[in-house]
Amino acid sequence: MIVLAALSLRIAYVIGLAGDRYSPGPAGDSIYFHDLANLIAAGRGFIQPFSLEHFHRVVPTAEHPPLWPLVLAFVTKLGSGSIVAFRLVSATLGAITVGLIGLLGRRLAGDRAGLLAGCVAAVHPLLVAADGSMLSETLFGLLALAALLAAIWVRGRPTAWRAGVLGALIGLAALTRGEGLLLILLLALPAVWRPTSGRGLRLGAAVLAAVVALAPWTIRNASAFHRLVPVSTNDGTLINGANCAPTYHGTLLGFWSVNCRSPISSPNEAKQSAKWAAEGIRYARRHPGRLLAVVVPVRIMRTLDLWRPAQQVDLAEGRVRWVEAAGQACFWLLVPLAVYGAVLMRRRRALLWPLGVPPLLALTMSVTGYGYPRFRFTADLVITILAGVALAKLLPAGTRRRA
Numbered sequence: 001m002i003v004l005a006a007l008s009l010r011i012a013y014v015i016g017l018a019g020d021r022y023s024p025g026p027a028g029d030s031i032y033f034h035d036l037a038n039l040i041a042a043g044r045g046f047i048q049p050f051s052l053e054h055f056h057r058v059v060p061t062a063e064h065p066p067l068w069p070l071v072l073a074f075v076t077k078l079g080s081g082s083i084v085a086f087r088l089v090s091a092t093l094g095a096i097t098v099g100l101i102g103l104l105g106r107r108l109a110g111d112r113a114g115l116l117a118g119c120v121a122a123v124h125p126l127l128v129a130a131d132g133s134m135l136s137e138t139l140f141g142l143l144a145l146a147a148l149l150a151a152i153w154v155r156g157r158p159t160a161w162r163a164g165v166l167g168a169l170i171g172l173a174a175l176t177r178g179e180g181l182l183l184i185l186l187l188a189l190p191a192v193w194r195p196t197s198g199r200g201l202r203l204g205a206a207v208l209a210a211v212v213a214l215a216p217w218t219i220r221n222a223s224a225f226h227r228l229v230p231v232s233t234n235d236g237t238l239i240n241g242a243n244c245a246p247t248y249h250g251t252l253l254g255f256w257s258v259n260c261r262s263p264i265s266s267p268n269e270a271k272q273s274a275k276w277a278a279e280g281i282r283y284a285r286r287h288p289g290r291l292l293a294v295v296v297p298v299r300i301m302r303t304l305d306l307w308r309p310a311q312q313v314d315l316a317e318g319r320v321r322w323v324e325a326a327g328q329a330c331f332w333l334l335v336p337l338a339v340y341g342a343v344l345m346r347r348r349r350a351l352l353w354p355l356g357v358p359p360l361l362a363l364t365m366s367v368t369g370y371g372y373p374r375f376r377f378t379a380d381l382v383i384t385i386l387a388g389v390a391l392a393k394l395l396p397a398g399t400r401r402r403a
Helices: 002-018 028-041 049-055 067-078 083-109 111-123 125-131 137-156 160-174 178-192 199-225 234-242 269-286 288-303 309-314 321-347 353-368 373-394
Strands: none
Touching: 002 083, 002 111, 002 125, 028 049, 028 067, 028 083, 067 083, 067 137, 083 111, 083 125, 083 137, 083 321, 083 353, 083 373, 111 125, 111 373, 125 137, 125 321, 125 373, 137 160, 137 178, 137 353, 137 373, 160 178, 160 199, 178 199, 178 353, 199 269, 234 269, 269 288, 288 353, 288 373, 309 321, 321 373, 353 373
């Protein structure tokens, strides 16, 4: 019932608010995913939509990982490549994610905590807005939570086969968002490295399964760009746009700016990405004091909606502004509950470490990239679980009368 309620709310958001148009705010990635998915469905493959539209040039692309465009291309093949159709698919995946949140809460803290966590996730404005934004976070969140469940499964009974399932889920997550690769270190390694025999075999199985999932895409990229591109080329634009004068000073401090990039000098997307990355790294090395003392702290505060929160609402990509603002308020209300939930789990000696992985992932992305609440999405999912644990303790439980 909770999952169905979550789905109904997300469908209402898509149809009633988001609709069949790009939402206010930056819409670059939304346009990219929409156009690329339809190009894939038309048999054109992974080519740059903007180059084709504006310059009529067919240029191979790996600007973003491939799994989300492939899912959307499948939807187009089924009969509709519209924005609203893509958003409805994302809303459905978001409702399934609510179910996974309930399962994780139940597995770690009992039935009541799982149900309450699911209720919180079902109505959380940030999650509803993200699930209707047509971006890749929803699919990434679903796969990341599935990987968390798999890690707990492996931890309970460590076998090479179970470790392989975990590795495959991590590989799929990385094919949705590049930071998913970090889950090998942050999630798979702690899950399989138990003080029992065969831990090397289990780790090898997890890594091998992730490599097998990534291999077709990585091989395609090597063929298209003549250099190693494991997942995507957008690391160059990320590093470049986050390390330049406009993002080290002024109103965009700690954020990202497209104006930092030098003009395109190569039709090879991977080569151009490497050039932009080198420019961003060079700027960071020239300003290490400013980076560490000012920029990195502001990046973290931006990700936590503590720096220019009104601006963060305006910069929310693909989301309705007032829903994003309501989500900010809910985030600030849930954080104290989540902290209390973590303390309760610690006192009960419950399995807490898997829930620390998504916040650590968000922190890593903010420190090495820039401050953006989108990077916090999987951490928001964990916050709802921990809030459910706290609410299970704070809310009075019903009583049964004896016959």
